[in-house]
Amino acid sequence: MDKNLLHAQEGFRPDFMWGGAIAANQAEGAWDVDGRGPSQADIMLLPDEYSRLGSFGENVTREEIERALNDKQGNYPRRRGIDFYHTFASDLEMMAEMGFKCFRTSFSWSRIFPRGDEGSPNEEGLKFYDRLIDKMLELHIEHVMTISHYEMPTYLITEYGGWSNPKLVDLFLKFAKVLLDRYQDKVKYWIIFNQVNDVYGWGEFAGLGILKGEHANQEQAKFQAVHHQFVANAKTVEYAHSLNKGLQMGMMLGYTSMYPQSDKPEDVMAAYQLNQKESYFFTDVTVLGEYPGYMKRYFKEHDINLKVTQDELDTIRRNTVDYIAFSYYSSSVVSADKPNEQQANNHLDASIWGWSYDPTGFRYAFNNLWDRYHLPLFVAENGLGALDKVENGKIHDSYRIDYLRQHIAAMREAVKDGVNVIGYASWGPIDIVSYSQAEMSKRYGYIYVDLDDKGNGSGKRLRKDSFYWYQRVIQSNGEELE
Template identity: 30%
Template sequence: MKHKTRKPFPENFFWGASTSAYQVEGANLEDGKGPSCQDVKEVPEGTSDLTVCADHYHHMKEDVALMAEMGFKSYRFSIAWTRILPKGTGEINQKGIDFYNELIDECLKYGIEPIVTMFHFDMPAALDERGSWGNPDSVEWFVNFASILFENFGDRVKYWLTINEQNVLTLSGPVIGTLHLPEGCTNVLKEIYQQNHHMLVAQAKAMVLCHQMLPEAKIGPAPNISLVYPATCKPEDVIAAQNFNAIRNWLYLDMAVYGIYNAIVWSYLEENDATPTFAPGDEEAMKNAHPDFIGFNYYNT
């Protein structure tokens, strides 16, 4: 159907902007922040590292004032895991808590709704050394991080996103340096989808925890959805598009909505000896998660 008339946006529609911590904050090792995978990876020659970026860490108040001047009603930003927990677990960095408290308060001062992404491509380097998302303990690492965020910021943050573009991490992580592969890995596909499984369980448990700790808050995943069209109407092209849509999109949407693996993807993993191992309670945890929304980025391919 082609719509001939446009419906007006509701008055409370959230016009705004979105950033990630490692892309804008700079100050990557200042005020107690520990290194993330973004800080230790090798960057191509002639490419800027992350020590400065947009220097949002030092110019946050100016940046928020500019957002208000442009009429923004929301600001989605991510919280750097290592600014809160320099080693990923253990001791909390109070200066990191203070920075995000100030950012949230500054947004609210201008009537800008703070929307927090909990994880955006910045695994703590110390946790990469402990196996990263391949370690089953990563589920509890993330849930612990989430509990700290809910406890410190949940009185003012009403909207939360769990893991940004998890499907990009899974499909391109080793290429862009955001997914850690252990030395000597012989079945890369199985390792990647085991890590993906741990992320699915981690975000499911974080959503349940959010609803327990912050009953009035809303939370959901943030996949990167890109619809794949068949090149022609030939059956083989239609099937190819269907398969890639399942791997690229439906795996994450089915998990968010139903808490189960997409059947096409599971068959693909079975055929390639790459099905993930379930820990006791994983299946129940994924089915118990009930997102309030799906906050995805949408792209046409």
């Protein structure tokens, strides 16, 4: 036998998809243009005084939505984004200059169905995505399109109760069918729900559209809503594969590598169980097609009684996803003393936002997901938010290069471990409004956008040092990282 048959892959595959990722709600702006309706992102106010370690929109009331939609004076950064709605062509050309092989973005649900329950879509909204997708085709950039990325129309929240209402399944499927019918010949890679497990990270509002104080049992409402998303996910996969078996339908996980705080068996078990509940539950259902035993036990012990039919479970079982997309930024530790809490790792440095740097945790994530599921993996987000300074027209962001260099090197080690990694879309290739703090000043991009937290600035785009570094990374297929 040729011994090379048992040698590990040394580097990235020749068709590896290098690129970047953004979300419509953080970039497009034009929140009330061409028939678009308000979405959950448009109510996120950035106050004059706020905590850099805080988050907005984790728990929202009906009154807060009404107040925000009537507020004409407040600072709502996601309403303006970076005006990607009008600048996408030139922005994509800059990404093509870097050598992008793929670009991940999302559809704005309320741009296509302004309320969410209309009988027919808003054609002007679809025409925007026609232009966007065709421009990517022109530049030979592979589309990775997210159907739902925290963009639910506010009407579906206030009038339907968000995903806690089973009617959302059919309303979402109508939305997904419009996209799949229109773009099946142009878009191969799809992500159905962004970070479907972020019901823990951002609370019930961002991912599920559940309002605060409107359910007697908030946890049951949360898991009922999650179940409805699982059903919608499976029905979307089923419809997509009926159209074109070549369409690649992915689920997306927000992944944080969780370690036990010590070598005590109780800490090890606590970390494993939290990882099950906050991460693997969502992949087990969408990838393996069934509810895992540990969650059935959790439901029983916490008196959570979901309305579930056998037909729904059969639909979930038959229609599993084709690949796993995941985001990764940092890791955490878990202890038996605080089994439901992710804590900072004292062995790691952290950003000013408290996110630990852990490239080894990235490799750990790849191996965990591959060993458990053996599906292709796509990095849908990875990056460093920082406060960039413009000095004589230049941005010297060596800190970002260092973060990305270490993480890409860790990803390459995972490939050598035998993990099938098909692409890497760093977050975000151009500065956009951050989700967690609604700041413009928390910057991730290779491309600087001259706008501040209040929307002041020229909007001019500038190439950072990391722009040219990532260009070399792509040209060398991940071999040149210095």
